[in-house]
Amino acid sequence: xxxxxxxxxxxxxxxxxxxxxxxxxxxxxxxxxxxxxxxxxxxxxxxxxxxxxxxxxxxxxxxxxxxxxxxxxxxxxxxxxxxxxxxxxxxxxxxxxxxxxxxxxxxxxxxxxxxxxxxxxxxxxxxxxxxxxxxxxxxxxxxxxxxxxxxxxxxxxxxxxxxxxxxxxxxxxxxxxxxxxxxxxxxxxxxxxxxxxxxxxxxxxxxxxxxxxxxxxxxxxxxxxxxxxxxxxxxxxxxxxxxxxxxxxxxxxxx
Amino acid sequence: xxxxxxxxxxxxxxxxxxxxxxxxxxxxxxxxxxxxxxxxxxxxxxxxxxxxxxxxxxxxxxxxxxxxxxxxxxxxxxxxxxxxxxxxxxxxxxxxxxxxxxxxxxxxxxxxxxxxxxxxxxxxxxxxxxxxxxxxxxxxxxxxxxxxxxxxxxxxxxxxxxxxxxxxxxxxxxxxxxxxxxxxxxxxxxxxxxxxxxxxxxxxxxxxxxxxxxxxxxxxxxxxxxxxxxxxxxxxxxxxxxxxxxxxxxxxxxxxxxxxxxxxxxxxxxxxxxxxxxxxxxxxxxxxxxxxxxxxxxxxxxxxxxxxxxxxxxxxxxxxxxxxxxxxxxxxxxxxxxxxxxxxxxxxxxxxxxxxxxxxxxxxxxxxxxxxxxxxxxxxxxxxxxxxxxxxxxxxxxxxxxxxxxxxxxxxxxxxxxxxxxxxxxxxxxxxxxxxxxxxxxxxxxxxxxxxxxxxxxxxxxxxxxxxxxxxxxxxxxxxxxx
Numbered sequence: 047x048x049x050x051x052x053x054x055x056x057x058x059x060x061x062x063x064x065x066x067x068x069x070x071x072x073x074x075x076x077x078x079x080x081x082x083x084x085x086x087x088x089x090x091x092x093x094x095x096x097x098x099x100x101x102x103x104x105x106x107x108x109x110x111x112x113x114x115x116x117x118x119x120x121x122x123x124x125x126x127x128x129x130x131x132x133x134x135x136x137x138x139x140x141x142x143x144x145x146x147x148x149x150x151x152x153x154x155x156x157x158x159x160x161x162x163x164x165x166x167x168x169x170x171x172x173x174x175x176x177x178x179x180x181x182x183x184x185x186x187x188x189x190x191x192x193x194x195x196x197x198x199x200x201x202x203x204x205x206x207x208x209x210x211x212x213x214x215x216x217x218x219x220x221x222x223x224x225x226x227x228x229x230x231x232x233x234x235x236x237x238x239x240x241x242x243x244x245x246x247x248x249x250x251x252x253x254x255x256x257x258x259x260x261x262x263x264x265x266x267x268x269x270x271x272x273x274x275x276x277x278x279x280x281x282x283x284x285x286x287x288x289x290x291x292x293x294x295x296x297x298x299x300x301x
Numbered sequence: 302x303x304x305x306x307x308x309x310x311x312x313x314x315x316x317x318x319x320x321x322x323x324x325x326x327x328x329x330x331x332x333x334x335x336x337x338x339x340x341x342x343x344x345x346x347x348x349x350x351x352x353x354x355x356x357x358x359x360x361x362x363x364x365x366x367x368x369x370x371x372x373x374x375x376x377x378x379x380x381x382x383x384x385x386x387x388x389x390x391x392x393x394x395x396x397x398x399x400x401x402x403x404x405x406x407x408x409x410x411x412x413x414x415x416x417x418x419x420x421x422x423x424x425x426x427x428x429x430x431x432x433x434x435x436x437x438x439x440x441x442x443x444x445x446x447x448x449x450x451x452x453x454x455x456x457x458x459x460x461x462x463x464x465x466x467x468x469x470x471x472x473x474x475x476x477x478x479x480x481x482x483x484x485x486x487x488x489x490x491x492x493x494x495x496x497x498x499x500x501x502x503x504x505x506x507x508x509x510x511x512x513x514x515x516x517x518x519x520x521x522x523x524x525x526x527x528x529x530x531x532x533x534x535x536x537x538x539x540x541x542x543x544x545x546x547x548x549x550x551x552x553x554x555x556x557x558x559x560x561x562x563x564x565x566x567x568x569x570x571x572x573x574x575x576x577x578x579x580x581x582x583x584x585x586x587x588x589x590x591x592x593x594x595x596x597x598x599x600x601x602x603x604x605x606x607x608x609x610x611x612x613x614x615x616x617x618x619x620x621x622x623x624x625x626x627x628x629x630x631x632x633x634x635x636x637x638x639x640x641x642x643x644x645x646x647x648x649x650x651x652x653x654x655x656x657x658x659x660x661x662x663x664x665x666x667x668x669x670x671x672x673x674x675x676x677x678x679x680x681x682x683x684x685x686x687x688x689x690x691x692x693x694x695x696x697x698x699x700x701x702x703x704x705x706x707x708x709x710x711x712x713x714x715x716x717x718x719x720x721x722x723x724x725x726x727x728x729x730x731x732x733x734x735x736x737x738x739x740x741x742x743x744x745x746x747x748x749x750x751x752x753x754x755x756x757x758x759x760x761x762x763x764x765x766x767x768x769x770x771x772x773x774x775x776x777x778x779x780x781x782x783x784x
Contacts, residue, residue: 243401259581
């Protein structure tokens with residue numbers, strides 16, 4: 047019996063990278079994992095097969111999480127198919143190139159740059175939460191985990207629009223946690239440091255990785271698998287008395 | 302996937318006998334097809350290369366050759382180029398090394414062969430690189446020119462990807478024809494480089510070949526060496542002995558056999574601030590290419606008296622190796638290698654009963670092993686694949702005393718020490734046979750123009766031809782315009 051046997055888990059943006067690693071770990075613990083993806087159906091199907099192979103069940107579903115309509119229809123399908131929804135991991139985000147050398151500087155940013163990231167991080171999470179709240183309220187239980195970034199605490203590289211959006215998501219999470227606690231629904235954040243390799247970080251220069259490692263007590267940078275453990279913890283009843291919290295998963299870079 | 306290895310100039314043959322080597326990693330399989338030449342084909346090949354070396358290669362200026370090599374290196378450095386992408390995809394499967402390690406290793410290695418590095422390379426050996434083009438005036442009077450042989454045969458090893466470049470490029474720079482025999486462990490890189498050179502400068506098409514034959518084929522090797530001017534061999538000492546026995550006494554043989562390298566850490570780099578970074582650098586040297594290079598460390602000698610003791614330093618290295626293993630996982634070992642490693646570790650653990658102060662650290666999967674020893678300072682070869690010993694000392698003489706018996710094998714020392722220690726220790730280490738002192742963390746990246754095993758890169762490949770001052774003086778009297 048896995049820790050998540052009989053549980054239904056939605057991981058947004060889980061056809062690759064951190065999302066895929068999280069989906070796989072839930073599956074190892076026996077969960078029924080909904081692999082949400084935007085474009086790459088092949089990659090999503092691969093993760094589904096991998097989830098089944100490790101002992102869970104899984105199902106891929108396409109939906110653009112920045113579209114309210116698409117989100118509602120996805121959640122409806124999930125409830126129709128699975129009958130419940132215990133855990134939601136808001137992992138999808140608007141594509142962003144993490145290039146410390148070519149990033150926009152403060153005076154080069156337009157409001158649209160910010161709006162794009164805020165839509166990708168907060169608006170999409172909001173749509174998902176609005177859609178799942180009725181279900182979780184009815185269940186009187188549920189756990190929502192939002193993936194942010196350790197840059198909210200220490201903007202080592204000031205990716206202004208990205209960091210601002212993720213910081214807003216942390217605030218969103220805390221407010222939601224206050225309001226939903228009385229319904230038995232917990233809302234928390236996981237804040238990874240630089241995760242390598244992922245599509246977003248594949249161009250990160252070795253010198254930046256070495257700089258981060260030199261200030262990281264656990265002496266390395268995160269791999270996608272490293273993020274999964276804390277997400278599973280916050281999704282499980284091992285953390286049943288925690289809500290509104292942010293767990294930093296960066297080897298101690300931020301403390 | 303199938304790859305054709307090697308490079309053979311057009312010798313009028315339609316097809317060659319080939320051998321297919323199979324490589325597998327993470328369920329990906331690559332078949333590498335290597336041409337094997339008959340003695341008759343080999344003979345024609347060598348004639349053609351010698352002829353082209355004389356007629357074509359020697360007509361290039363050394364600057365032109367550097368530009369061509371520089372262009373090839375830059376194409377390999379460009380991650381979007383055809384050969385670079387091929388190398389990043391195929392070499393991890395062929396060698397078993399992690400993709401990231403290959404990617405970073407290739408870039409750092411290739412950088413040592415760009416034009417400015419090649420210039421340094423030549424100046425280091427020759428002083429004046431134009432000696433390769435024309436007679437140049439000498440300080441002592443008279444003139445000299447460096448003449449190169451028509452044919453150099455290289456016997457390459459495959460422990461580290463790309464290794465053949467050192468001798469191949471040296472051979473090209475001196476304008477010699479080159480035949481390289483690749484190792485079956487890494488048969489591809491040298492051939493790609495040869496093909497790329499020809500793409501960049503088609504006139505070089507007949508000036509070199511990259512091929513393979515079964516090592517130790519005595520008759521074939523005798524036949525080839527008979528017609529070669531210089532043989533450059535890389536590999537184990539037994540293989541080198543065998544090669545030597547087949548090379549006629551009139552030919553030059555440059556051999557690069559077994560070597561032992563190690564690190565030395567002064568207490569100066571073991572204070573509360575620096576110790577961690579020092580351990581990071583030491584672990585880096587162990588991790589890179591899983592210690593398969595001649596310059597990779599087998600032992601770290603660590604001085605007592607710092608804030609961080611040698612035993613604690615060993616534990617730091619252990620944790621750094623664990624962290625590196627997540628980032629650059631070790632090559633998957635064969636069953637035999639795994640068993641050998643387990644046996645080695647087992648023996649070290651048994652030793653703990655008689656030496657309770659020693660410590661054996663390692664992961665359960667044996668991804669890495671660090672052994673701390675407090676009394677035995679001998680330089681013991683490691684079983685490699687991220688296995689290293691840390692031994693503590695008080696005075697450098699305790700270390701160097703025991704090294705003399707290994708004089709023929711010593712090569713690189715990675716040093717973390719104060720300036721005065723660096724020079725004082727280097728003097729002692731040089732006197733027992735060490736030929737290269739480098740920064741800890743830099744052991745696997747020799748600088749351009751290094752003296753490999755204390756020798757020269759191009760000086761050993763050429764003959765100096767002098768026009769003595771007297772000949773010039775006499776010629777003056779014979780000038781048609783002499784008064």
